[in-house]
Amino acid sequence: MTRIPLIAGNWKMYLTRTEAVALASAVAAATQGLTDREVMIAPPFTALAAVKEAVASSPVKVAAQNVGWEKEGAFTGEVSPPMLLDAGIEMVIIGHSERRHIFGEDNSMINRRLRAALQFALMPILCIGETLAEREAGNTFNVLEEQLTQGLAQITAEQMSNVVVAYEPVWAIGTGKTATDAQAQEVHAFIRELLARSYEKTLADCIRILYGGSVKPENVDSLMARPDIDGVLVGGASLNATTFERIIYFR
């Protein structure tokens, strides 16, 4: 069982194309020859093609921040899987808490996006996470189980081997509050257990589970030291090349 660490940056709705290419070029320069971990960046749609070109000769992977579930059609505001493939994109973030809570995306919509991504060989990162109210009410595990099982509905074991899961407690995203590494490890172990129940232990042991929520140079090392934390999904701290580089080279 080897799980290659994945360090992923989510640029959200930041950066013009010029700014995005400059940051992507810095990340590419910092990762030349890197083989023991994977690095991914997710720029806004408008910068995807330019960023892909800027990192072409590096190991950096480029992801979209969402994907539509149809190939084409009357779906204003959506971008389809073939359109992402056409821009050279290989991965996609699905079900980010901002999509769920600001834009009202529910588990069934997220599942449709996930299935479409897999159908077109885009590697999805499925984000799940509880709100502060849900945690305080003792509902963390129930919420995560529902998001995971509904989000992964109809996903076969073969497809599952290409899925990455990200645990992102909503109360830790963009707030400066990080889950402790012990809190994160507890949840990651729970998620792996759920995956083992839905699929098989051998498969669950191969699936990467990332932690996200105010990851920074100061906390990445202790998070990554935990056995079930296989990488991080980084928002704010991925917008600065030096900070992101330190996170990539966690110790």
Ligand code: PEP
């Ligand atoms: C995110 O956007 O997925 C995220 C975790 O943001 P931040 O690192 O800024 O909390």
